[in-house]
Amino acid sequence: IPVFPNDIILWTEMNSIYRITNINITDNSYLNILPQSVSNLNALSWLVINNTNLYELPGTLCSLPNSTQIHVDNNHLCDEYYFSCITYWGFQNQSDCCIGYNNQGQLVPNWDQCP
Numbered sequence: 815i816p817v818f819p820n821d822i823i824l825w826t827e828m829n830s831i832y833r834i835t836n837i838n839i840t841d842n843s844y845l846n847i848l849p850q851s852v853s854n855l856n857a858l859s860w861l862v863i864n865n866t867n868l869y870e871l872p873g874t875l876c877s878l879p880n881s882t883q884i885h886v887d888n889n890h891l892c893d894e895y896y897f898s899c900i901t902y903w904g905f906q907n908q909s910d911c912c913i914g915y916n917n918q919g920q921l922v923p924n925w926d927q928c929p
Contacts, residue, residue, distance in 0.1 A: 834857060853874035863887075886906075894914070
């Protein structure tokens with residue numbers, strides 16, 4: 815079943831009723847952005863996003879509970895999205911990523927999306 819960003823927004827709205835604890839989005843070419851509202855899933859234990867066209871993660875991702883296991887593998891994420899809260903980073907197709915400066919001012923290959 816394809817998952818679109820609007821579906822995830824709907825899940826976050828339903829969270830107060832259903833207490834969503836696990837999300838596994840795998841082999842989904844329709845997902846390219848994870849909405850910021852995903853951080854509202856305060857009962858989430860597992861967030862698995864594998865084999866998608868995801869190229870961006872929301873800055874609010876680390877607002878999920880500290881115990882949330884976040885796995886991202888085989889997507890299109892540049893290194894700027896390798897947040898400390900991510901449990902498993904895995905392989906990322908970084909063919910569209912360019913060199914850039916990280917938060918410490920260091921020049922890093924594959925840091926952000928190429929213009």
